[in-house]
Each structure stands twice: as C-alpha cells, then as structure tokens.
Amino acid sequence: MSDTRRAAVLGSPIAHSLSPVLHRAAYRELGLTGWEYDRFEVDEAALPAFLEQLGPEWAGLSLTMPLKRAVIPLLDEVSPTAASVEAVNTVVLAADGRRLGDNTDIPGMLAALRERGVQQVERAAVLGAGATASSALAALSRICTGEVTAYVRSDARADEMRGWGERLGVAVRTAPWADAAEALTAPLVIATTPAGTTDALAAAVPERPGTLFDVLYEPWPTALATAWAERRGAVVGGLDLLVHQAVLQVEQMTGCGPAPLGAMRRAGEAALAAR
Template identity: 85%
Template structure:
C-alpha cells in the first residue's frame, strides 16, 4: 500500500474552492495513489489551533502541504518557520510545505502563476500595463508585472488610501506605479495589458468601454465566467486570460512543491477545473 500523504486548502469561505478538484486530478495523473486533498473552513482565529493540531494529531507526519486563500495569506506568516523571498515581497503566503522534520515553509505561487498564465498566451513583455483594483491580488499582480512591464503601471483605485498603498507596493517591488481614480477606469482599457483584480460585478460597467482593438485582458475571476468585461473583450477580438488559468498555474507549482514530483499535469488539471465549473449552477 502506498504511504499516506495529506494536503488541503484552508480559508473562509471555502466551499467554493476548486483546489481539491485540481490537486486530486494531479495526484491521479501522477499515480500518487496514497495522496488525499481536502478543504477546511478556517478563519484567522482558528488558524493557530488548526496548525497545532497537524503536529500532534493522529495524522501527524502524513501532512505534506496546505493551500491558503483569504483571509489567511498574511495571518499565517507569524506561524511559519521560514518564507520565500517571493512571499516576503508581497507579505502573502498561499502555500505551506510541511516537511518531515516538522518545519513549516511558506511560499507564494500566485506571483509566478500570473506570469506563467500570461506567458502561455504569449505575453512576456509589455511597454505599459493597467491594474484595476488595489487588494492583495493587485499586489501579487504588481510583483508579476515587475518582470513583464518595461514601463509604467497605472493602478485604478477607489480611495486615496488605496492609491498610497499601491504606490508603496510599487516602490517595494521595483515597479513604476501611477495611480488614478476609479472614475477614470475606462481609460485603462487602452493599455496593452489590463489586469482586473476586482470582485465579481465591480468592473461590469466597463464592458461598454472596450476599445475597437483591445490588447490582453487578465481577469482574475473564474466564477461567474465569463465576466461582462471578459465577454466584451473577446467580442472585440482581444486576448483574454481568466481566473481559472491563474488558479491552475499556481496549483501546478503547489503540487510540485508539496509532492516533490513534476512536472505537474497542467492540461489534466485544467480539464478537471473546467468540468467542475461546468457542473455548477449559473
């Protein structure tokens, strides 16, 4: 019998997460029959206790890794033994590797996942870019754009406080960031690369402002899909990278880090994700 290994995704809310579908598809394709991947509803207050339980529970020694979603990406950092430079650059951890000797190693696969998803669509360098929004995903987008955008990134935000945060992230990450008011977000759509990091529905009103010849849109949402903006973008002939692309690419890296096996089966994981989304009510 294959040795048992466990992994899981933690967050709150978590019932919608596609991570179990993607990771289980990878285990099946890689022949990892002893591996399981679950989801757990865990908020910031419950996180320390959950991690402590992994060390002393009946399954101690079988845990290999954790995927983290909101609101845990920053809350987990004080509970780790070490974090990667990538995670430290945006103060966000979405991946924890649990080593056999009990160490907790934090990493961020969102940043390389964004870059890999864009590379897959042929976007490796752009002269300028626009970011819609200013949350945690926006800072990861800026970190990815540090290696992609040779010029200025304009961030469209709703408050002076958010604008200041994005400029600070730009300074830390080595990205030239200009901020603009959300009321002027339609002008963002003329950029060669637009990264939409806003919640569902927030950018729908921009659909009517898509230019005749749009560049590339990276919309980080995957449900509902397509968003109004993504649909309008495609109708105009623009290239669209979606949230499922990001989810799959970052999960590929998580699988490889947690299992020590690779390359992870990108195509099989994407097919599993698409099939699962197709079954969800619209």
C-alpha cells in the first residue's frame, strides 16, 4: 500500500504500552509499508475531541484504561461481545465514517488458552474483580461447564461479580480474598489483579496444579507464575493475551490476515527484555 493509513493506541497512562511494538511488527510481516501505528495519552475528557479530529487516513484505534467504557456513547455500533461486558478495546474506523466498537480481549483470552490446550474446564477460579475479571467471566461463559469462584476483597466487589455472572450466564460463587489460596486447586485459575497482589499465594501452589492464566506481563514472571511453572503447571501470561487480542485488532483494522502471531510475540518479548 502506498497511501498512508494510521492507527494508534489511546489511554492514560500510555507510555508503557506494547501495542505499537506488536502492531508495527505485524505491518512489517504483512508488507503494509504505508501503515503507521502510534500511541497517544488521552483521558476520558479528551476522548471526544480526539475522535472528532481524525481524518480519513485513520483505520482504527486500540483502547486501554480508562477509555474502554467511556468510548461506547461515541460509537455508531458496538459488537455483542463488547456490549456483554460494557468494554470496547478496539475501534474500527470504517470508510463511510462510522465508528465500530469491538472487544478482542475476550476472544484473545480464549485463543491464548486454546494455545495451551485448554478447550473446556469443569470449574474455574478468578482472582480479583476489576474490568479484566468481567472479561474473564465472559470468556469462561464459553468454556466452563460448572461453577466459577471469584475471590474478592469487599462485599461490593462480590455483588458486582455475581451481577456479571447473571448477565453473562455464568454460575458465580464469591469468596473472601483471605481464602484465595483455595482457588489454586481449580483446574483453571485466572489472576486479574495488579502486580504483587498474588505474590503471597506462591507458597500455596498445589503439587499438581492445573492451568494458571496470569494477565500481567510486566513484571514477568510473577512469583505465582514462577511457583506454578516449578510445579509443572501450565502457565498463560499477559503477553499471550496481549498478542492474541492484537492479532485480532490487526486483522480488523487492516483487512489483512492472518496476522503474524509468532512475529508479534517475538517483538513483544524483545521489547520487554530491553526494559
């Protein structure tokens, strides 16, 4: 392609984002020489004006916190996947000017799990109750045949998780964070908490753990992921999620595919190693 096409990731803070590394690696592999991908510090207040000033060269946007929900009223169409968790992380800017919102985090989670051989589980545990936890419940609604236990720090968070479970069709039981060590016996454990939160659980990893999906990618590996791997449990990391959701974004924004998963992952690993 000779004409310049543009895409970018928006959020606040945004300097840490690996999205430019991943998308640019995809463009190189796909031969999209006219494509550019940048990052912009944009908060909720600045988002409407940012969208309004975009020209016809813009193809798409990746969104991170705190914009995933704030963008919804500014869109012309929202996919059922994004609507199910009220979170949009992908905006495709159509040729006719429409703004189309989607969520690639949820299918990205499922793809990352499939890559480790996890197709279906009879029960699962979720550590945490933030925005990523609701996406985890949405993913589990498609592969978990039984109960999901969410370990949370407050009654309000417990109510939220049960509410998401009802909305997404998942049987959710909540338990206090003080009991989080018992979560580690589940066939699939999804940790959605900030850095350091699960470190104290590393000593409680069982002899034969199932699969751990820790959504962090920096710092990596976490203490819990290290202990899990030492016990020969399967570990899915935040970079796996980031790459799989970016693959879907590249394909939607460019119309080209399949996006080069391996090249994007290698680029992400190299960027993290250089930090």
